[in-house]
Amino acid sequence: MLTDQVKEYLLPNLFNAAVRAGAAIMKVYKNRDDYDISLKSDRTPITVADRLAHETIKDYLGQTRIPILSEEGREMGFDERCNWELFLLVDPLDGTVEFIKGNNEFTVNIALMENNVCAGAVVYVPYFEKMYVAWRGEGAYLKEHVKPTPDSAYSYRHVVEEQRRLPLEEARHEGFRVAVSRSHQTPETAEHIRMLRQARPDLKIVEQGSSYKFCLLAEGIVDYYVRTSPTYEWDTAAGELILSEAGGETRSLPDNRPFAYNKTDLHNPWFVCRSRDCAL
Structure with a gap:
């Protein structure tokens, strides 16, 4: 079980990584000609925004030394990850099709997995400046007016202040x-x-x-x-x-x-x- 001390360290890291990734996404989103769209092996689209968001999260969360399993990361076989007790499960840009269509419905997903069960999570909606946060056994919350900034540095206190418990x-x-x-x-x-x-x-x-x-x-x-x-x-x-x-x-x-x-x-x-x- 993750302690309160671990939570107070990791939750701001997840939060800031998502906000920074959102900033990278929004910078590309404003310049449609720079999307650099291609298809992955499963025929789903990927853009430069997906890649930049992945690199942003990987670089920022590298300080935690927790393994990252990301949609846009290198392919990891089950033998490599089957014994992970703690890892981060990440979709740097969820809703790439919606991103390409320009309808604003895309998110950054970061889940902290403990023994293959989600223990903490953030989902950031950068266009609407909404951050959803949850910690296992402690409720889910919405924090609004979270601007996508590339140098986001929220402390734990700033993460939890002015949150609203869900549902509303x-x-x-x-x-x-x-x-x-x-x-x-x-x-x-x-x-x-x-x-x-x-x-x-x-x-x-x-x-x-x-x-x-x-x-x-x-x-x-x-x-x-x-x-x-x-x-x-x-x-x-x-x-x-x-x-x-x-x-x-x-x-x-x-x-x-x-x-x-x-x-x-x-x-x-x-x-x-x-x-x-x-x-x-």
């Missing part, structure tokens, strides 16, 4: 809101929603990119999220803890199991998420 009271709403991926919907998603609509005729679809969907669930703005297209562990680890610490849950589909991390294959199963007050 003002997020309460009528009806049943279901989040879906803006760019990765499938026929299975449509069928799942058709079945949901039979139980909840008041269902309203909310399209959203990146792990920001987990954050909207944690806030209480949406009630449910279904995903039936490919994701990786770095897409979900940080957001899952933030949602869990806000009283929600993430379960695999269709077998309704909790997620496992640091698997031989880093792909996730299909899944559904529910907010704390989800009635379905």
Whole structure:
């Protein structure tokens, strides 16, 4: 179990790394001609912003000497990482497709994994200057007006001051809101929603990119999220803890199991998420 002293050291490091990565992303975001878009081996896009964010996080968090498993880092076999007791699971720019489209729905995800369970997490939404923070067993929080600055140096005290605990009271709403991926919907998603609509005729679809969907669930703005297209562990680890610490849950589909991390294959199963007050 991580001590309070370790938390007070590591949490500002995660926070500042995400903010600095967000600054690198936003610098590129303002210059569309400089995106330098290419395709990775799995046919997903990567931009210069992904690479810069990765390098920023790797350089800043190197001081912790904790291994980093990053979407944009070198490929690490299971034999290399299977015995890690503590590591950082990172998506430097989650929502690259949304970044390329210019719709502002992209995040920086950093999860601190202890014995393959997420112990601490930050999800930063640089365009909206929103930082979501969670620590296992201690709740999830939103800190607003966090500007993407390349020399971010928040202390622990500055990280925790003016945070608001999730979910937010003002997020309460009528009806049943279901989040879906803006760019990765499938026929299975449509069928799942058709079945949901039979139980909840008041269902309203909310399209959203990146792990920001987990954050909207944690806030209480949406009630449910279904995903039936490919994701990786770095897409979900940080957001899952933030949602869990806000009283929600993430379960695999269709077998309704909790997620496992640091698997031989880093792909996730299909899944559904529910907010704390989800009635379905």
